[in-house]
Amino acid sequence: MPIDVYNAILDQRLSELREDIFPRLRGHSHLTLEIGSGHGHFLTAYAEAHPGEFCVGVDLIADRLKRAERKSDRAGSGNVLWVQAEAGLLVEALPADCLLSRIFVLFPDPWPKRRHWKNRLIQPSFLDVLAAKSRLGAQLFFRTDHREYFSYASEVIGAHPLWRVDETLPWPFELVTVFQQRADQYQSLIVIRRDSHV
Numbered sequence: 001m002p003i004d005v006y007n008a009i010l011d012q013r014l015s016e017l018r019e020d021i022f023p024r025l026r027g028h029s030h031l032t033l034e035i036g037s038g039h040g041h042f043l044t045a046y047a048e049a050h051p052g053e054f055c056v057g058v059d060l061i062a063d064r065l066k067r068a069e070r071k072s073d074r075a076g077s078g079n080v081l082w083v084q085a086e087a088g089l090l091v092e093a094l095p096a097d098c099l100l101s102r103i104f105v106l107f108p109d110p111w112p113k114r115r116h117w118k119n120r121l122i123q124p125s126f127l128d129v130l131a132a133k134s135r136l137g138a139q140l141f142f143r144t145d146h147r148e149y150f151s152y153a154s155e156v157i158g159a160h161p162l163w164r165v166d167e168t169l170p171w172p173f174e175l176v177t178v179f180q181q182r183a184d185q186y187q188s189l190i191v192i193r194r195d196s197h198v
């Protein structure tokens, strides 16, 4: 596909996303985002336990989001928004006055083959996009059962000027996700948005 056609499609998608989410995010200046929210078990429970936070779950798959929405409707949570989008595009589409405070990336697709590593969510360019929309001190919670992805993510995050791993903070909220239930072990990282000069 020619690059100008590709860019036009992306621009169109960004405008549609903005039209969809801007009215629903009005009045919420700090967000908790779950990327790859799947069937919504984690974020529904998290939102119920944190009524003072406004939560956004993003996933590529419509059917999973529908199920997630049914769960949060049943729970009566008024503080969750489910969005079907590619995560990077959603983050880019957020209103300028909306900043991310907490970001959860739980059991992301590990893309085990080296030639597919470029598809992994945790990449320097994605950390740039997240950093641009995160407040200073924002927390990124990453968890995976894939040992090699864990090492890869630790390295990519460790080398990024705007994020630092914090080994002292506790995991803020436990709820076993669908993929966590299938895992026989997992590892977690807590990462803080920092000032590049610090």
Ligand SMILES: C[S@@+](CC[C@H](N)C(=O)[O-])C[C@H]1O[C@@H](n2cnc3c(N)ncnc32)[C@H](O)[C@@H]1O
Residues within 6 Å of the ligand: 035, 036, 037, 038, 039, 058, 059, 060, 061, 064, 085, 086, 087, 088, 106, 107, 108, 109, 121, 177, 178, 179, 180
């Ligand atoms: C392995 S599943 C994990 C689901 C859930 N977090 C859990 O722990 O059970 C990964 C999820 O991320 C979603 N996903 C993958 N890449 C994505 C992207 N770039 N943007 C948004 N969602 C994405 C997939 O559709 C899938 O639902």
